[in-house]
Amino acid sequence: MNRPAPARMPDSIRRFMGTTAAHPARGVVCPWCRAGVQQPCVIPSSGKRPVQVHQQRIAAWAQLTACCTTCQVTPEVPCHEDGRALKDGSVHAARYAEADRSAA
Ligand SMILES: [Zn+2]
Numbered sequence: 094m095n096r097p098a099p100a101r102m103p104d105s106i107r108r109f110m111g112t113t114a115a116h117p118a119r120g121v122v123c124p125w126c127r128a129g130v131q132q133p134c135v136i137p138s139s140g141k142r143p144v145q146v147h148q149q150r151i152a153a154w155a156q157l158t159a160c161c162t163t164c165q166v167t168p169e170v171p172c173h174e175d176g177r178a179l180k181d182g183s184v185h186a187a188r189y190a191e192a193d194r195s196a197a
């Protein structure tokens with residue numbers, strides 16, 4: 094095993110990493126780097142594995158698991174504003190908070 098040692102991080106972030114050091118967003122496929130379920134994200138150009146999961150993956154995970162209190166949608170429904178889905182599959186900030194809460 095030659096995994097790089099994870100960087101030290103504040104407890105507030107480590108809380109989400111759990112004992113397996115996996116972000117709950119690993120439960121979904123990463124739409125950015127195509128990492129599979131429970132696979133760590135990779136940077137396609139270098140093959141390096143970042144410690145964190147991609148922002149796009151966290152957004153996909155939040156969309157799948159949480160309601161959005163900002164635009165009032167249920168899980169799996171994309172966030173929208175003025176009747177149009179948010180750009181690049183992103184979600185409202187409140188939705189991340191909801192997803193974190195349900196994962197805690
Ligand atoms: Zn990724």
Ligand SMILES: [Zn+2]
Nearest residue numbers: 161164172185
């Ligand atoms: Zn929303």
